[in-house]
Amino acid sequence: MIGISRKTWLLLALLFIAAGCPPETPPTESVAPTVQIIRVRLLSGVNQVSISATANPILSITGDPQRRELLFPKDQAVWAARNAGGWWIGGQQFAGSVLTLTPAPGSVLSVNQAAYRGSLRLVPAGDGFDVVDDVQIDDYLQGVLAQELYRDWQPETYKAQAVAARTYAMYIARTEGVSRYWDVYPDERSQVYGGVAAETDKSRLAVAQTAGLVLTYGPGEGKIFPAYFSSDCGGITQSATDVFGGPSIPPLDAHPNGDCDRISPHRGWGPIAIGKDELTRRLRAWGLRHARPEATMAELNAMAVASVNSFGRTRSFQLTDSDGMIYVMAAEEVRAAVDAGGAPALPSSFCKAGVSPDGQTIVFYDGHGSGHGVGLCQWCAQEWALEGRGFEEILAASYPQSKLARAY
Numbered sequence: 327m328i329g330i331s332r333k334t335w336l337l338l339a340l341l342f343i344a345a346g347c348p349p350e351t352p353p354t355e356s357v358a359p360t361v362q363i364i365r366v367r368l369l370s371g372v373n374q375v376s377i378s379a380t381a382n383p384i385l386s387i388t389g390d391p392q393r394r395e396l397l398f399p400k401d402q403a404v405w406a407a408r409n410a411g412g413w414w415i416g417g418q419q420f421a422g423s424v425l426t427l428t429p430a431p432g433s434v435l436s437v438n439q440a441a442y443r444g445s446l447r448l449v450p451a452g453d454g455f456d457v458v459d460d461v462q463i464d465d466y467l468q469g470v471l472a473q474e475l476y477r478d479w480q481p482e483t484y485k486a487q488a489v490a491a492r493t494y495a496m497y498i499a500r501t502e503g504v505s506r507y508w509d510v511y512p513d514e515r516s517q518v519y520g521g522v523a524a525e526t527d528k529s530r531l532a533v534a535q536t537a538g539l540v541l542t543y544g545p546g547e548g549k550i551f552p553a554y555f556s557s558d559c560g561g562i563t564q565s566a567t568d569v570f571g572g573p574s575i576p577p578l579d580a581h582p583n584g585d586c587d588r589i590s591p592h593r594g595w596g597p598i599a600i601g602k603d604e605l606t607r608r609l610r611a612w613g614l615r616h617a618r619p620e621a622t623m624a625e626l627n628a629m630a631v632a633s634v635n636s637f638g639r640t641r642s643f644q645l646t647d648s649d650g651m652i653y654v655m656a657a658e659e660v661r662a663a664v665d666a667g668g669a670p671a672l673p674s675s676f677c678k679a680g681v682s683p684d685g686q687t688i689v690f691y692d693g694h695g696s697g698h699g700v701g702l703c704q705w706c707a708q709e710w711a712l713e714g715r716g717f718e719e720i721l722a723a724s725y726p727q728s729k730l731a732r733a734y
């Protein structure tokens with residue numbers, strides 16, 4: 327059997343509680359044996375949306391004990407909007423704040439023509455409202471996997487991704503989500519979620535075959551952690567600490583992988599040249615957004631790798647402006663600054679940088695990989711699956727010292 331039994335888990339949980347406060351570990355969360363609802367903020371600050379349903383849903387409003395069946399004209403969408411009196415939906419007025427539409431059993435709701443499993447919650451926000459999809463985590467994951475992986479990829483790659491994505495979502499729900507009315511974004515800021523339209527047979531199977539499994543790390547093995555993943559590590563992963571800050575933990579530390587290089591299209595990218603004036607503009611804009619001294623830098627004159635991690639992946643760059651001022655930026659900060667300015671963008675921060683022979687441009691060269699490179703590398707996972715490795719082995723290689731556990 328994989329992981330630990332529920333009985334063993336409960337024992338561990340009791341030990342954990344008996345120990346009082348959490349042991350000194352990085353920001354991880356205990357795993358509770360409940361089916362998790364993930365709250366996806368599909369839309370933010372909208373004024374109206376179209377809603378449709380395959381069967382009449384139940385409408386409920388905060389503070390109003392009455393639950394009503396909302397009658398839909400067959401196969402038609404209705405408009406929902408917020409107004410001074412509360413909500414105008416389907417030609418009817420309802421007073422109150424948060425409005426929830428719960429699908430009839432076996433039916434699905436759509437917002438702006440996109441179908442999502444779970445309930446839709448309309449939450450007043452600013453002058454408009456947000457639309458939040460309250461969906462069971464495995465239903466959510468079915469709509470995530472095929473957005474994150476290629477359709478022809480191996481089933482074991484899908485299963486590894488399912489466990490990583492489940493762990494990540496559950497971690498966010500139990501940390502950042504605690505102080506707000508939603509957990510995750512439906513895009514790259516969290517995980518790409520496409521709802522029912524994004525589901526495939528392969529994504530459904532991978533979720534079902536790993537149902538309840540999460541990654542844990544730490545004393546008692548009862549703690550989950552943010553199981554980051556990215557497209558292509560370029561051969562060496564990046565530590566979460568170098569990208570997101572915070573204390574380091576072994577599952578999210580840098581380590582050499584290397585195997586994505588065999589099949590990935592991202593191996594060996596570059597050179598990418600950006601004019602000094604354009605790059606200076608992007609760096610200043612980034613500095614302004616992050617209250618950093620780069621906001622007022624003179625024109626960028628030179629750039630080079632300042633430090634690498636233990637395995638040789640670029641960790642920071644040194645930038646020198648025309649006044650001779652020196653700035654050191656984390657590699658991912660440079661990538662964020664460059665990419666926020668549009669094309670050309672940097673596939674990853676695992677590269678070198680220097681001045682072109684004519685002195686006019688900064689050239690990023692000897693590039694490896696795509697994405698931040700923390701945690702599971704999707705292309706390495708695919709290569710390992712092609713070699714016949716199972717998802718448990720892929721996860722063990724991707725998140726050193728982690729364990730599989732059953733969360734529900």
Ligand SMILES: [Zn+2]
Pocket residue numbers: 558559560561562583584585586587703704705706707
């Ligand atoms: Zn890799």
